[in-house]
Each structure stands twice: as structure tokens, then as C-alpha cells.
Amino acid sequence: MSNHKILTIDNLSLQEFDSEAELIPLLTPEDEEEMNNEELPVSLPILPLRNTVLFPGVVIPISAGRDKSIKLINDANAGGKIIGVVSQINEEDEDPSKDDIHKIGTVARILRVLKMPDGNVTVILQGKKRFEIDEVVSEEPYMTASIKEVSEERPDENDSEFTAILDSVKELAIQIIKESPNIPSEATFAIKNIESQSFLINFVSSNMNLSVKEKQGLLSINGLKERALETLRYMNVELQKLELKNDIQSKVRFDLDQQQREYFLHQQMKTIQEELGGVSQEEEMDEMGQKAKTKKWDEKTQKHFEKELSKMRRMNPQSPDFGIQRNYLELFLELPWGEYSKDKFDLKHAQKVLDKDHFGLDEVKKRMIEHLAVLKLRNDMKSPIICLTGPPGVGKTSIGRSVAEALGREYVRISLGGLRDEAEIRGHRKTYIGAMPGRIIQSLKKAGTSNPVFILDEIDKLSSGNSGDPSSALLEVLDPEQNNAFYDNFLEMGYDLSKVMFxxxxxxxxxIQPALRDRMEVIKMSGYTIEEKVEIAKRHLFPKQLEAHGLTSKDLTIGKKQLEKIVEGYTRESGVRNLETKIAQVIRNAAKAVAMEEEYNKKVTDEDIVKVLGVPRLERDKYENNDVAGVVTGLAWTSVGGDILFIESLISEGKGALTITGNLGNVMKESATIALEYIKANAKKLGLAIELFQKYNIHLHVPEGATPKDGPSAGIAMLTSLVSLLTQKKVKKSLAMTGEITLRGKVLPVGGIKEKILAAKRAGIKEIILCHENKSDIDEIKEEYLEGLTFHYVKEMSEVLAIALTDQNVKNAKTLK
Ligand SMILES: Nc1ncnc2c1ncn2[C@@H]1O[C@H](COP(=O)(O)OP(=O)(O)OP(=O)(O)O)[C@@H](O)[C@H]1O
Incomplete structure (x- = not known):
């Protein structure tokens, strides 16, 4: 309903009159009766209304500005005060003709006329009866028309349906007033007091928020009951609209209240923080903005940061997202972007640093220096990725550190062992709870420069788990074509890794996953000999550990012999990691004595070693003897270096069965079968009776459970073992062998030669049989490693047997028939 000022007809006065307001004089049934009985004149001046419809009984103020209307009002006011009021079809029409007005209107009585200072006239009209224009008789000076009354069809006095409709109209009207904030509650009172049925309907229709067309529609309905029903329908719609509007408003208001509350609390919190002298969040964010200006970002990154910072400003500081966003932006600020340390490309200096930190490892150092030389010459800093591969504790990781030092770059290291989640490399998306960047980005943050030496430790131990394959993320890291825009999920941006030396x-x-392996340049590192270990211990490990324990060489020294004792008696490894811990143990013992001011030997003695480290461990990989038939020393390669292994065989009466034990892999079992078949085929040549193979069972065993035993390299050792068993002849003393065999009697080359040779030397082997094709491997090994070893290069299995077997019978030789 529109704005109202409630007045009754009695207290209607000009002072209270407001041209905007509608006036509500209440019509009693008696007034109505009187009004209905009034005779209508035959013709009337017609006042067209632009934007409203006058209903019988209702009083409304009309503001007239058009000359014709003003004249009409003045004339009528001076005369009989009765005029005809109709609505215009189009409210824009300035001078509507007879075709531009509705034909049904209301006869009105002029109650008051008020001349306004702007020349307009305001007239208060009360509707009387409806009429229909019969014919417009003139249009000047204003429209005049002959009219006829339109009869009102009233329902029966006892029509209970009609009474119910009227009750509903009243009820709804009251509800609408309640829901409308603009209608004063006194209106409810007015509605309740309306007694006349038709006035109630007209009053409500007039005051409802309807278009002129809709109101005119209502006015044109002759039946009072139908008009009441139609009014009710409009009222229903209006009420629903109002309820919906109020509902929405209350929701909106709630949100606003909530926001205001939070804003208010934030302001308070800010004040408290400032009082306490802390940095307010605002200041923190301003600082971030300032810091961002000092960063060497490209435009895209700059924009991204600004966008994210303004997002943070809009966030509630108490929400968890705020914390994540803060971490995110801090990461941006802390990460080095295009900040490079200057490389020291003095290769002589580099060589010095590498030599200072590591004994031996000449080949590796040489390759590293070559690598740096290429870097220096190309100067684009893009370099192939190096992979140092070899047994544990041989200095792979520490060589990496030395390279960093030699180049003057920062050094970072991540261990990939057991890593199975791609997110570890690439990070979690920000939406995750506890989201973090991946290890690569975290390490770069730690390094503080964009070109550190980055060690990816234990790349072979990467495993693929449920949540993606970390190796595929590493592929991107290690691909020089792609890694200039490595995408981290947390960072949500590409980061340039191309200058990092991996x-x-x-x-x-x-x-290692083959695709990863292809991207790297492999440098192999093998184990150390005893002599090398002693040197490493003397030059590096011992002084290093002394320092770590707060001692100097004045407090403790150690001789080569003692170091050798530790190496031989207490360690069994390719590298020197265990050796280092054993040395640390010895030094700790002295440190304790120094601290407690006890007596101790300033030069470590053999007894000290036994006291601290215990009785030397039984060295199992020492060559034993050749007293027993069928015992041959083989050479094995394992991921922790080389090892020797013994192949044993035994003969017993039976039906020619071959039993193989020792937890052997398929390839080894096949080698055993091949060896036996070869012997059978060549029995005559070897001086063996063919019947032997039906009369005896043969059992072949490879002890030493810790060594993984698969691979073809024990082929010739098995062959020798079986021939020694069947002939009961001794195998040559201090001899070891490795090589694959074929059914045709050929010996094929095998891998891991350097490790195997070192293991053999450690074990006290003097002679080694190898395939002639393995000679090139031996040529690559430094002379000093080979000292004291004799090599026999063979092509055929018969040559192996000729070298390995002696004419002497073994102790307690059996006679086989
Ligand atoms: N040639 C050497 N000269 C001096 N010290 C060495 C040498 N080789 C190894 N070391 C020392 O031995 C220790 C173990 O080396 P490091 O940790 O580099 O081994 P690694 O080959 O990386 O082993 P892993 O495969 O288990 O990671 C280090 O303290 C290292 O300095």
C-alpha cells in the first residue's frame, strides 16, 4: 500500500493536508446509502487522471497542472462541485481525447480546492458512484460527456460466502499493514472500523499497490462479490511479495550485522595490539607490500603477489585461511627469485678444494672438474645432471658438498629415500589443511639463492605410493628443457630451476626409474681398498672426529697399523662410514679420559682398540683353504660393494639327482644346471666315468645368507666346484673366479669387476680368473689396486678348469666309481 495520512472526514483540514498523502475518511453505511440514492446528472465535465483510479466512497487528493483540468476544477468548484473522473489509458498523454480515456469512471464530489504557489491546483475528491461515458459531447474548454449510471450487482444479504470473503479481505488487509513498514499501524484500526461492504472493497482496492490498469480492471467489475474476490487475489499476491521481501531483508540485515560485528571486533583487536606494542596485522601486510617492492619479480609474479596480498587484506585474521595465506605470501618473499651467487670458476681452486676434502676418488674428481669446465665455457649455467652411484659411505654426498664449496655456491640436500608421495616433491595445493610447498621449493628457500648445488640423495630409493609417483615430478625437475618453470602446487607458479646444479x-x-636415469650423467664410484681406507682415516676421518669431540692432535694420535687393524678387524664395507663410527668410538674413549682427568695413552695402541671395540670380529670373507673337494671361491657384486662367496658341493650315493641350496635365484640355479650338463657332455675329456652321474646325487650349496645371490657370475665357479668334486682334485690355492658360462663351453663377461677385485683383495685372494672380455675393466682400475693380484683371462670353460684344478687329490679323497 502507498503512503497514507489517516484522516477522517470530520477532522479533514487544510493544515494537515499533504499533496502526497491519501486521505482516509471512513464512510458509514448510512453515508453510502445516501450516496447511492443520489441522482446522477445526465452530463458531466470529465477530469482525466494520469496515474490513479478513483473508487466510490474513497477520498483522494489530486494535483492538477494542466490548464484544462485547472479550469474544470475551478468551474465545478464554483458550481455544483460534481465532476466525472476517469483514468487515462496512457499516463503520458498531455491532452487526452475521448479515445484516450477509460469509459468507466467515478462521479466525484469536490471537497476542497487548494491553489498551490507554483500555480498548480490540488483538489480533494470523494468518489460517489460509478458511471459509463455514453458520449463525449465536447472537448473544449474541457471534456464534457453524457453519462449513464453503471448498476452495482450486490450479493444477497445472507450470502455467507460473500461475508467470508469480506472477512478475509479485512484479515489480509491487517496482515499487509503489519508487514508494510511504511503504513502506520493506525491503518489497522481504520480497517477494523469499516462497516460498509462496498466501501471496504473500494478502500482496499484504492490503497493497494496496483497499476492503473489493474485498478481500472477492478473498478469495471459490476458484481461486488466478483470484485471482492479479485481484490482478495491481488491481496494474496501482495502479501506473499511482502513476506518474501521482508524475509530477504532480514537475511541481508543479519549478514550485515555479522559483518559489522566482526569489523568492530577487529578494530578493537587492532587497538589492543597497538596498545600492547605488537605489530598489527595491517602493519604486517604493509610491510609485506614494502618487501615485495625489493623483489626481482617479473610482471606476472608481481601482479600475482599484489592480488594475493589484497585478498589477504580482505580476510578475517582469525580464520585458518588467513594463516595459510600469510605462509603463502611469506614464502614468496623469502624464496630467492633470480638471486644468484657468483660462481668461482677457478678450476685450480676447485681441484684444491676437492683434494682437500677427499682422498683418492681421482676419476670422480676429474669428471667433476670437466663438468665445471663445461659450465664455465658455456656460461649459460645449464648443465647436465650428475648422478654419483656407488656403495654407501664412499663419499658421494660429501663430494657434492665440496663441489658447492669449490664453486662458491650454496649447498642443499634432500633425501629421497622412502619418499612415496608426489606432493613431497611438488607440494600440496593451498586448499589442503596444513598445506606446504614441496621439498624442492622449501630447500631453495633455505638455500637463499636460485643457483645452489642441490643434492638429491638416494634417488634409487624413491618408491611410488598411492598418491602419485614422485619420480614423475622429479622428471620435470631434472629435465633441463622443462625445469625453467617447475610447477609447485603450493606456490601456484612456475619456478626457474634451470640454474640449480643438481x-x-x-x-x-x-x-633408478629408467626415464630418470636417462636424464642424468652417471659417474660410478666404487669401494676403497684397505690401504685407501687407512689413508682416508688418517687424513680425514680421524682429524674430523677429533675436532668433533673437542680434542686436538696433541691429545690423541693413531698409527697406520692401528687404523689397519680397525679397518680389517671391525669393518666390512666398501665405504668408510662404519670406519668413521669406530674411530669416533675410540676417540670418545680418550675424550672421556681427558674430561675425567684420567690416565690414557696419547697414541692409540692395539690394546686400546680391543678394549673399546671388543675382540675383532671373525672375518668371514677371508679365503680359507683348498683342502675340501668342491669348494671354490666366487666373486659377487652387491649394492654395498663386492664380496666373495664360497661354492660348495657334495656327492653322495643315489640316482643322479642335483640339489641346489643356499637361497639362490633362478639365474644361479640355471648356471648350476648348465655346469652339470656341460660336465656330463664332456665327461670323457674330463676323465669321468659316465656311470657316475647315475650312481651319485650331487648337492650344490652357496652359503653366506646375507649376500643376495642372483646373477650369472658364479657360473665358472660352480663348474669348477663340480669338477673338483667329481675328480676329488684340489682347487688352486688363493684363487677366485667370476664369469658366466654357456652350454657350448664359452665364458662370458660379467659386471661389477672393480668392486669384486677389491673384495677379493680384501679377502686375501692372489689369483683371479676372468673372461678375457673383462680385461678392459681391469685396465681401467688403478695399478695400485691390482698389486699382488694375478689375472687369468679365459675364453673357454676348459681353460678355467686347466687353471683352477691341480693334480693333487684333496684330503680324504673318495674313490668314485
Ligand atoms: N675419499 C674420501 N675422503 C675423505 N672422506 C671421505 C671419503 N669418502 C668418504 N668420506 C667420508 O665418509 C663419510 C660418508 O660419506 P658420504 O656420506 O658422502 O657417503 P655416501 O656415499 O653419500 O653414502 P650413502 O650412499 O649412504 O649416502 C663422510 O664423512 C665423508 O666425508
């Missing part, structure tokens, strides 16, 4: 380390090349 060095991967691995124990077992074969375990």
Missing part, C-alpha cells in the same frame, strides 16, 4: 646419488643404478 647432483643425485644412488647405490644401485638398476633401481
Amino acid at each position: 647432483i643425485a646419488t644412488s647405490n644401485n643404478m638398476a633401481a
Whole structure:
């Protein structure tokens, strides 16, 4: 309903009159009766209304500005005060003709006329009866028309349906007033007091928020009951609209209240923080903005940061997202972007640093220096990724550190061992709870420069789990074509890794995912000899550990012999990691004595070693003897270096069955079968009676459970073992062998030669049989490693037997028939 001022006809006065307001004089049934009985004149001046419809009984103020209307009002006011009021079809019409007005209107009585200062006239009209224009008789000076009354069809006095409709109209009207904030509650009172049925309907129709067309529609309905029903329908719609509006408003108001509350609390919190002298969140964000200006970002990154910072400003500081956003932006600020340390490309200096930190490892150092030389010459800093591969504790990781030092770059390291989640490399998306960047980005943050030496330790131990394959993320890291825009999920941006020098380390090349392996340049590192270990211990490990324990060489020294004792008696490894811990143990013992001011030997003695480390461990990989038939020393390669293994065989009466034990892999079992078949086929040549193979069972065993035993390299050792068993002849003393065999009697080359040779030397082997094709491997090994070893290069299995077997019978030789 529109704005109202409630007045009754009695207290209607000009002072209270407001042209905007509608006036509500209440019509009593008696007034109505009187009104209905009034005779209508035959013709009337017609006042067209632009934007409203006058209903019988209702009083409304009309503001007239058009000359014709003003004249009409003045004339009528001076005369009989009765005029005809109709609505215009189009409210824009300035001078409507007879066709531009509705034909049904209301006869009105002029109650008051008021001349306004602007020349307009306001007239208060009360509707009387409806009429229909019969014919417009003139249009000047204003429209005049002959009219006829339109009869009102009233329902029966006892029509209970009609009474119910009227009750509903009243009820709804009251509800609408309640829901409308603009209608004063006194209106309810007015509605309740309306007694006349038709006035109630007209009053409500007049005051409802309807268009002129809709109101005119209502006025044109002759039946009072139908008009009441139609009014009710409009009222229903209006009420629903109002309820909906109020509902929405209350929701909106709630949100606003909530926001205001939070804003208010934030302001308070800010004040408290400032009072306490802390940095307010605002200040913190301003600082971030300032810091961002000092960063060497490209435009895209700059924009991204600004966008994210303004997002943070809009966030509630108490929400968890705020914390994540803060971490995010801090990461941006802390990460080095295009900040490079200057490389020291003095290769002589680099060589010095590498030599200072590591004994031996000449080949590796040489390759590293070559690598740096290429870097220097190309100067684009893009370099192939190096993978150092070899047994544990041979200095792979520490060589990486030395390279960093030599180049003057920062050094970071991540261990990939057991890593199975791609997110570890690439980070979690920000939406995750506890989201973090991946290890690569975290390490770069730690490094503080964009070109550190980055060690990817144990790249062969990467495993693929349920949540993506970390190796595929690493592929991107290690691909020089792609890694200039490495995408981290948390960072949500590409980061340039192309200037990072990656060095991967691995124990077992074969375990690296092939695609990863292809991207790297592999440098193999093998184990150390005893002499080398002693040197390393003397030059590096001992002084290093002394320092770590707060002692100097004045407090403790150690001789070569004692170091050798530790190496031989207490460690069994390719590298020097265990050796280092044993040395640390010895030094700790002295440190304790120094601290407690006890007596101790300033030069470590053999007794000290036994006291601290216990009785030397039984060295199992020492060559034993050749007293027993069928015992041959083989050489094995494992991921922790080389090892020797013994192949044993035994003969017993039976039906020619071959039993193989020792937890052997398929390839080894096949080698055993091949060896036996070869012997059978060549029995005559070997001086063996063919019947032997039907009369005896043969059992072949490879002890030493810790060594993984698969691979073809024990082929010739098995062959020798079986021939020694069947002939009961001794195998040559201090001899070891490795090589694959074929049914045709050929010997094929095998891998891991350097490790095997070192293991053999450690074990006290003097002679080694190898395939002639393995000679090139031996040529690559430094002379000093080979000292004291004799090599026999063979092509055929018969040559192996000729070298390995002696004419002497073994102790307690059996006679086989
Ligand atoms: N040639 C060497 N000269 C001096 N010290 C060495 C040498 N080789 C190894 N070391 C020392 O031995 C220790 C173990 O080396 P490091 O941790 O680099 O081994 P690694 O090959 O990376 O082993 P892993 O495969 O288990 O990671 C280090 O303290 C290292 O300095």
C-alpha cells in the first residue's frame, strides 16, 4: 500500500493536508446509502487522471497542472462541485481525447480546492458512484460527456460466502499493514472500523499497490462479490511479495550485522595490539607490500603477489585461511627469485678444494672438474645432471658438498629415500589443511639463492605410493628443457630451476626409474681398498672426529697399523662410514679420559682398540683353504660393494639327482644346471666315468645368507666346484673366479669387476680368473689396486678348469666309481 495520512472526514483540514498523502475518511453505511440514492446528472465535465483510479466512497487528493483540468476544477468548484473522473489509458498523454480515456469512471464530489504557489491546483475528491461515458459531447474548454449510471450487482444479504470473503479481505488487509513498514499501524484500526461492504472493497482496492490498469480492471467489475474476490487475489499476491521481501531483508540485515560485528571486533583487536606494542596485522601486510617492492619479480609474479596480498587484506585474521595465506605470501618473499651467487670458476681452486676434502676418488674428481669446465665455457649455467652411484659411505654426498664449496655456491640436500608421495616433491595445493610447498621449493628457500648445488640423495630409493609417483615430478625437475618453470602446487607458479646444479646419488643404478636415469650423467664410484681406507682415516676421518669431540692432535694420535687393524678387524664395507663410527668410538674413549682427568695413552695402541671395540670380529670373507673337494671361491657384486662367496658341493650315493641350496635365484640355479650338463657332455675329456652321474646325487650349496645371490657370475665357479668334486682334485690355492658360462663351453663377461677385485683383495685372494672380455675393466682400475693380484683371462670353460684344478687329490679323497 502507498503512503497514507489517516484522516477522517470530520477532522479533514487544510493544515494537515499533504499533496502526497491519501486521505482516509471512513464512510458509514448510512453515508453510502445516501450516496447511492443520489441522482446522477445526465452530463458531466470529465477530469482525466494520469496515474490513479478513483473508487466510490474513497477520498483522494489530486494535483492538477494542466490548464484544462485547472479550469474544470475551478468551474465545478464554483458550481455544483460534481465532476466525472476517469483514468487515462496512457499516463503520458498531455491532452487526452475521448479515445484516450477509460469509459468507466467515478462521479466525484469536490471537497476542497487548494491553489498551490507554483500555480498548480490540488483538489480533494470523494468518489460517489460509478458511471459509463455514453458520449463525449465536447472537448473544449474541457471534456464534457453524457453519462449513464453503471448498476452495482450486490450479493444477497445472507450470502455467507460473500461475508467470508469480506472477512478475509479485512484479515489480509491487517496482515499487509503489519508487514508494510511504511503504513502506520493506525491503518489497522481504520480497517477494523469499516462497516460498509462496498466501501471496504473500494478502500482496499484504492490503497493497494496496483497499476492503473489493474485498478481500472477492478473498478469495471459490476458484481461486488466478483470484485471482492479479485481484490482478495491481488491481496494474496501482495502479501506473499511482502513476506518474501521482508524475509530477504532480514537475511541481508543479519549478514550485515555479522559483518559489522566482526569489523568492530577487529578494530578493537587492532587497538589492543597497538596498545600492547605488537605489530598489527595491517602493519604486517604493509610491510609485506614494502618487501615485495625489493623483489626481482617479473610482471606476472608481481601482479600475482599484489592480488594475493589484497585478498589477504580482505580476510578475517582469525580464520585458518588467513594463516595459510600469510605462509603463502611469506614464502614468496623469502624464496630467492633470480638471486644468484657468483660462481668461482677457478678450476685450480676447485681441484684444491676437492683434494682437500677427499682422498683418492681421482676419476670422480676429474669428471667433476670437466663438468665445471663445461659450465664455465658455456656460461649459460645449464648443465647436465650428475648422478654419483656407488656403495654407501664412499663419499658421494660429501663430494657434492665440496663441489658447492669449490664453486662458491650454496649447498642443499634432500633425501629421497622412502619418499612415496608426489606432493613431497611438488607440494600440496593451498586448499589442503596444513598445506606446504614441496621439498624442492622449501630447500631453495633455505638455500637463499636460485643457483645452489642441490643434492638429491638416494634417488634409487624413491618408491611410488598411492598418491602419485614422485619420480614423475622429479622428471620435470631434472629435465633441463622443462625445469625453467617447475610447477609447485603450493606456490601456484612456475619456478626457474634451470640454474640449480643438481647432483643425485644412488647405490644401485638398476633401481633408478629408467626415464630418470636417462636424464642424468652417471659417474660410478666404487669401494676403497684397505690401504685407501687407512689413508682416508688418517687424513680425514680421524682429524674430523677429533675436532668433533673437542680434542686436538696433541691429545690423541693413531698409527697406520692401528687404523689397519680397525679397518680389517671391525669393518666390512666398501665405504668408510662404519670406519668413521669406530674411530669416533675410540676417540670418545680418550675424550672421556681427558674430561675425567684420567690416565690414557696419547697414541692409540692395539690394546686400546680391543678394549673399546671388543675382540675383532671373525672375518668371514677371508679365503680359507683348498683342502675340501668342491669348494671354490666366487666373486659377487652387491649394492654395498663386492664380496666373495664360497661354492660348495657334495656327492653322495643315489640316482643322479642335483640339489641346489643356499637361497639362490633362478639365474644361479640355471648356471648350476648348465655346469652339470656341460660336465656330463664332456665327461670323457674330463676323465669321468659316465656311470657316475647315475650312481651319485650331487648337492650344490652357496652359503653366506646375507649376500643376495642372483646373477650369472658364479657360473665358472660352480663348474669348477663340480669338477673338483667329481675328480676329488684340489682347487688352486688363493684363487677366485667370476664369469658366466654357456652350454657350448664359452665364458662370458660379467659386471661389477672393480668392486669384486677389491673384495677379493680384501679377502686375501692372489689369483683371479676372468673372461678375457673383462680385461678392459681391469685396465681401467688403478695399478695400485691390482698389486699382488694375478689375472687369468679365459675364453673357454676348459681353460678355467686347466687353471683352477691341480693334480693333487684333496684330503680324504673318495674313490668314485
Ligand atoms: N675419499 C674420501 N675422503 C675423505 N672422506 C671421505 C671419503 N669418502 C668418504 N668420506 C667420508 O665418509 C663419510 C660418508 O660419506 P658420504 O656420506 O658422502 O657417503 P655416501 O656415499 O653419500 O653414502 P650413502 O650412499 O649412504 O649416502 C663422510 O664423512 C665423508 O666425508
